[in-house]
Structure formats: structure tokens, C-alpha cells
Amino acid sequence: MVKIAQLSCGTEYSGIQKEIEKAAETFNAEIVIPDVNLDDIDEAYERFGLSCASSSLKLMIARAMSLVDGKNEADAVFICTCFRCAEGAIARNEVRRLIQDNTNLPVVTYSFTEKTKASELFIRMEALTTVVARKSILAREKQEGLTLGIDSGSTTTKVALMENDKIIGTGWVPTGDVIGCANDGIKQALENTEYKLDDIEGIGTTGYGRMTIGKAMGAQLVQEELSVNSKGAVYLANSQKGEATVLDIGGMDNKVITVNNGIPDNFTMGGICAGASGKFLDMTSKNLGVDITELGGLAQGGNYRNATLNSYCIVFGIQDLVTSRAAGAKKADIASAACYSVAEQVYEQQLQEIDVREPLIQVGGTSLIAGLVDAVENILGGINVIVPEYSQYIGAVGSALLVSGIRNFDEKDIKKYH
Numbered sequence: 001m002v003k004i005a006q007l008s009c010g011t012e013y014s015g016i017q018k019e020i021e022k023a024a025e026t027f028n029a030e031i032v033i034p035d036v037n038l039d040d041i042d043e044a045y046e047r048f049g050l051s052c053a054s055s056s057l058k059l060m061i062a063r064a065m066s067l068v069d070g071k072n073e074a075d076a077v078f079i080c081t082c083f084r085c086a087e088g089a090i091a092r093n094e095v096r097r098l099i100q101d102n103t104n105l106p107v108v109t110y111s112f113t114e115k116t117k118a119s120e121l122f123i124r125m126e127a128l129t130t131v132v133a134r135k136s137i138l139a140r141e142k143q144e145g146l147t148l149g150i151d152s153g154s155t156t157t158k159v160a161l162m163e164n165d166k167i168i169g170t171g172w173v174p175t176g177d178v179i180g181c182a183n184d185g186i187k188q189a190l191e192n193t194e195y196k197l198d199d200i201e202g203i204g205t206t207g208y209g210r211m212t213i214g215k216a217m218g219a220q221l222v223q224e225e226l227s228v229n230s231k232g233a234v235y236l237a238n239s240q241k242g243e244a245t246v247l248d249i250g251g252m253d254n255k256v257i258t259v260n261n262g263i264p265d266n267f268t269m270g271g272i273c274a275g276a277s278g279k280f281l282d283m284t285s286k287n288l289g290v291d292i293t294e295l296g297g298l299a300q301g302g303n304y305r306n307a308t309l310n311s312y313c314i315v316f317g318i319q320d321l322v323t324s325r326a327a328g329a330k331k332a333d334i335a336s337a338a339c340y341s342v343a344e345q346v347y348e349q350q351l352q353e354i355d356v357r358e359p360l361i362q363v364g365g366t367s368l369i370a371g372l373v374d375a376v377e378n379i380l381g382g383i384n385v386i387v388p389e390y391s392q393y394i395g396a397v398g399s400a401l402l403v404s405g406i407r408n409f410d411e412k413d414i415k416k417y418h
């Protein structure tokens with residue numbers, strides 16, 4: 001059983017502690033609270049060097065220091081504080097940095113509310129247990145044999161067919177009926193090859209529909225998208241050695257992952273509203289009367305300063321767009337402002353939760369929107385941003401790559417996700 005050390009403040013008072021434990025247990029993990037002596041708290045707090053008024057945060061810091069000093073053992077770390085507490089947010093980030101700088105433990109950070117449920121934590125707990133339990137698979141750098149990866153996302157379903165470390169076929173269809181879309185994507189991927197579905201040696205699935213597709217197709221790998229996407233990204237960007245950051249602005253949520261030698265070690269995901277996601281850009285393109293594939297180029301010819309789109313809400317964001325158009329703003333300026341708005345929100349909500357490591361690999365369907373990539377690069381102060389070939393297929397590529405490392409399929413690998 002994977003041991004996840006919980007470093008937190010306020011989970012007992014908010015009533016979500018049982019939800020955290022339930023989420024961990026779902027993925028065969030155990031939440032452990034590091035033990036500390038009363039005498040150690042002041043010493044650890046002084047060493048940490050951050051002044052906090054909350055005694056609970058001081059205890060959290062002491063528990064973190066005990067992990068760093070080897071007084072307590074764990075396989076991974078879950079750090080969480082209340083989203084309403086500014087002091088907690090600062091402490092959470094500094095504790096995350098302490099753990100990352102002084103241990104090799106994978107870390108997930110989270111800001112909770114009193115309404116947080118176990119289901120909201122599933123992908124984070126699953127990612128932590130995956131990194132611990134499947135590190136040898138995640139470390140593999142080459143794909144072998146003939147394997148198929150399926151990424152069933154919220155808006156699109158992607159498929160990648162790989163043979164001996166090469167992508168030989170791809171499929172891309174809007175997500176509707178989960179199984180039907182997967183089958184359509186597979187047909188596209190096989191279309192210009194000599195192979196049939198029966199020839200495929202291994203199937204891997206990821207994304208929101210991974211369990212349904214995995215069960216229907218007898219997939220050998222059914223894995224959450226945080227670890228799969230990060231693996232696909234560093235593989236495509238030829239960045240499997242050393243450090244990197246993966247940014248995936250999705251149709252419904254966003255993911256930022258730091259990677260060290262091909263192994264993810266810190267995850268952050270989510271967002272306040274879809275105003276910080278690809279869905280907002282899709283709605284923007286429709287409002288402007290252009291195809292989503294044209295939005296990026298249009299944005300590059302505009303100036304975001306000439307239009308006001310800065311709402312954190314997707315509804316009010318579109319309202320800002322309509323108001324800007326009524327005031328005479330050019331389409332190019334509105335497209336630029338939309339890209340900049342999404343990039344700015346991703347920076348404020350997620351990129352500040354991690355230490356960005358170069359290169360930053362931007363992936364997913366939104367990575368094809370050039371104006372968004374430019375906005376991210378601009379907001380980060382000119383940091384090196386890479387958009388690799390096949391960047392929109394990272395989940396499918398990661399699945400096809402990782403499944404080639406599984407030799408024996410156990411039915412429990414799928415059953416445990418239900």
C-alpha cells in the first residue's frame with residue numbers, strides 16, 4: 001500500500017478529512033500524518049523561516065520538516081490548505097518547495113473548501129499512487145512493438161498508433177458517445193497502415209472516458225492523464241533527461257506538471273472557471289465567426305490591450321467580448337485579448353503554484369493556437385516554450401508508449417479504477 005503523507009491545515013475543522021482518506025483508499029493508498037514532538041515544532045518553524053499566525057500551519061511545517069529530516073517515512077506527499085486563507089496559500093507553496101528541494105517524493109498541492117468531496121481528489125490521488133507504483137514504466141524512454149493509445153477527453157478523443165518508437169497513425173474526433181468516438185478514432189489511425197485492430201499488441205487508455213473504453217477493449221493500461229500526459233509531452237519534446245514543465249490547457253480543466261528525468265514530481269490542476277480553459281477560446285472563435293484553427297493566427301495580428309476580457313467567469317468573459325465588439329474593437333484585438341486572458345488566469349491560478357522549470361512544454365489541442373502560446377511566453381517573461389510535433393496527441397502518445405512497458409495484463413488493473 002502506498003503511503004501518502006498529508007501536510008495540511010484545517011481539514012478536520014472543515015469536515016473533509018474523511019473525504020481525503022476515502023479518495024486515497026480508492027487507489028490502494030493510505031493517508032499518514034507525520035508524527036512530531038512538541039519540542040520539535042518551534043525548532044522546525046524557526047528553520048523554515050516563514051512567519052505564520054496559525055498554530056495549525058506551524059504544525060504543518062513541523063511535519064514537513066520531519067519528512068525532510070527522515071524522522072517519518074512516506075512514498076508521496078499531499079499538501080492542502082483552505083482556499084480562503086491567504087496565509088495558508090503562501091505556506092502551502094513554501095512547504096511544497098521544501099519537500100521538492102530536499103526529497104524525491106512526488107507532491108500534489110490542493111486548496112479545499114468545506115464542500116470538497118472524495119471524487120474531486122481522485123485524479124490527484126491516482127496520479128500520486130501511479131508515480132510510486134509504476135515508476136519503472138514511467139521511466140521508459142522508447143516505445144516497442146505495435147501499440148495503440150486512446151485519450152478520451154472532455155471535448156475531443158485522440159488516438160495514436162505507434163510502432164517501434166514511431167507514430168504511424170493518428171485519429172481525432174469530437175467526443176460524443178465514448179465508445180463510438182474511440183472506434184472512429186481507431187479507424188482513422190489504422191486507415192493508412194497495413195494493420196488491423198487484431199494486430200495491435202497493447203492498448204492504453206487515458207482521459208475522462210478511460211475506464212469505459214479500457215473495460216470495453218480489454219486495455220492493458222488504464223491510467224490517469226496527469227502522469228500519461230507528462231510522459232507523452234517530454235517524449236515528444238525530446239526532454240526525457242533533466243527537468244521540464246508541462247502545461248496542458250484543456251477543454252474543461254488545466255494541468256501543470258513538473259518533470260525530472262521523465263518522472264513527474266509535482267502536479268497542479270483545475271481552475272476557478274472554464275474562463276481559463278480552451279472552452280472559452282472555442283466560444284470566442286464562434287462569437288467572432290472564425291474557426292478555432294484560425295483564432296491563433298488572428299490573435300497574433302491583434303493587440304490585447306485594445307480589448308477588455310479579464311473576467312474569471314466564462315459567462316462574464318463572453319459578456320466582455322460582446323461589449324468590446326459593440327465598442328468597435330477589432331476581431332484581431334479581441335482574439336488576442338481572449339488568448340491573453342486565458343494565459344493570465346492559468347498563470348495566476350496554477351503556474352504560481354509551482355517552480356517553472358525550462359523548457360516549458362505546451363501541449364494539448366490549445367497548443368495549436370499560436371496566439372495563446374505567445375501569450376504564455378510573454379506572461380512568463382520570455383521563458384523557453386516548446387510546442388512539439390503531435391502536441392495535441394500527448395495523452396494518446398503517452399498511453400501507447402507506456403503500454404509497451406507492460407508485459408503481463410492483470411484484470412485487477414482495470415477493476416481497481418471502478
